[in-house]
Amino acid sequence: MTDSPSSHTGPTGSDVSVPDVTLDDVRDAARRLSGVAHRTPVLRSRTLDALVGAEVFLKCENFQRMGAFKFRGAYNALSRLSPEQLARGVVAYSSGNHAQGVALAARELGSHAVIVMPEDSPQSKIDATAGYGAEIVTYDRYTGDRTAISRRLAEERGLALIPPYDHPHIIAGQGTATLELIEETGPLDALLVPVGGGGLMAGAAIAATALVPGIRMIGVEPEAGDDTRRSLAAGHRVTIPVPRTIADGQAVETPGELPFAINQKLVDSVVLVSDAEICAAMKLAFERLKIVTEPSGASALAALLAGRIDPLPAAIGVIISGGNIGLDRFLELLG
Incomplete structure (x- = not known):
């Protein structure tokens, strides 16, 4: 990977450097993915903006090949x-x-x-x-x-x-979703990202903080799977019992080593959502936005709808990370 670091004034208030994965690496990944991966849509909704009280930009990775980022x-x-x-x-x-x-x-x-x-x-x-x-x-x-x-x-x-998140090429690839989002929307005030092992969050943070200095990077975890939030508070990776949550893609016991090193420097906060709040977000996404999301894919939207983001920014990006859910399970959760 390249060795020019990304910088961001994180929660500590000091400038920090992030080695190993950079914006150049994300851009190189984007070139490799060109013509192979979908450039997924960014959706807007007046109804959603009115509900939230902000301009919301949804990066819909549920429309990516195989249904997720x-x-x-x-x-x-x-x-x-x-x-x-x-x-x-x-x-x-x-x-x-x-x-x-x-x-x-x-x-x-x-x-x-x-x-x-x-x-x-x-x-x-x-x-x-x-x-x-x-x-x-x-x-x-x-x-x-x-x-x-x-x-x-x-x-x-x-x-x-090929690990799911603890690898620089994986992180750089995941960062291309945020690269596309900001290329389309221009500067945003904040970006909400679902957090499992931390690879999507790390890639998003590298891209967003390099392109939009001062952007607030906010991770979202299910209440039962708050390993990253606990780890950030402790200053080191901690391990929790295997989470029992409907957000199976976020049922992680401990953050990845490399993603955590990046997120510790670039992420401003992590907020939590309940399974019930995730279901409510899935329902709104289906009924009002006409999109199908899986529980993990809807967690960032759930945080926004549940009022977890304070203060609320004027323009906020939300990554809908995936839509892989069977009909029976979808009906079971929302029925």
Whole structure:
């Protein structure tokens, strides 16, 4: 990666430098993704603006290939592997969206993916991952160690391990969503981003703070999965019990090491939303905005609707991170 850092006056009030991933890396990822990933729409709604009391710009990654932002980072990472590595194949671990992103990227690049998934992953995500041609290995998320399983498979089969967020190429790829957003909207006062392992937040923060100095970077986590908020408060990564939340894409025990190092410097705050608030956001998105979101994908919108952002900025971007949810589950949550 390039070595010119991004700067931002973070919560500490001092200028800080972020190594390893820069705006140049995000722009390089955007070039690799050009013509491969979708440039997803930015939606506006007068109804939403009136409800919130601000101008809201929704970056709709639910319209990305495979239904979520994860394709961006996965393709950026896989496209940099050597022909020999691609021929041997890749392995990844994921509750669903990174799984689909890696599976689709591997198919696009003529490789093969082995995906380690929790056995209780949404069936729609398991089916979609298999549909992209991946081999699926399941485990119990409450007793198994997905990283250890994946590392063992990588060693035994000679596979390249593609982690879901703790990798500079993954982070740079995820940052392209925010790059596109700001190219379209111009400067924003704040950006709301769902936080799971932290890769999307880190990529967004690198792009946004470099393009719009002074922008407020606000992460959003489910109440049951507040590992990043706790870690930022503690000043180091902490581990929580496996979260039990409808936001399966944010059910993370501890932030990724590299994403946390970036987010610790560039993120201003992290707010929490309840499962009920996420469902309310999903319902509004469906009924008034005519878009389908999965729970994790709607968490940033939920924070805005629930009044978690104080003070409220005049112009705010919101990343809708994904829409991968089956009809039965959607009806179960909103019925």
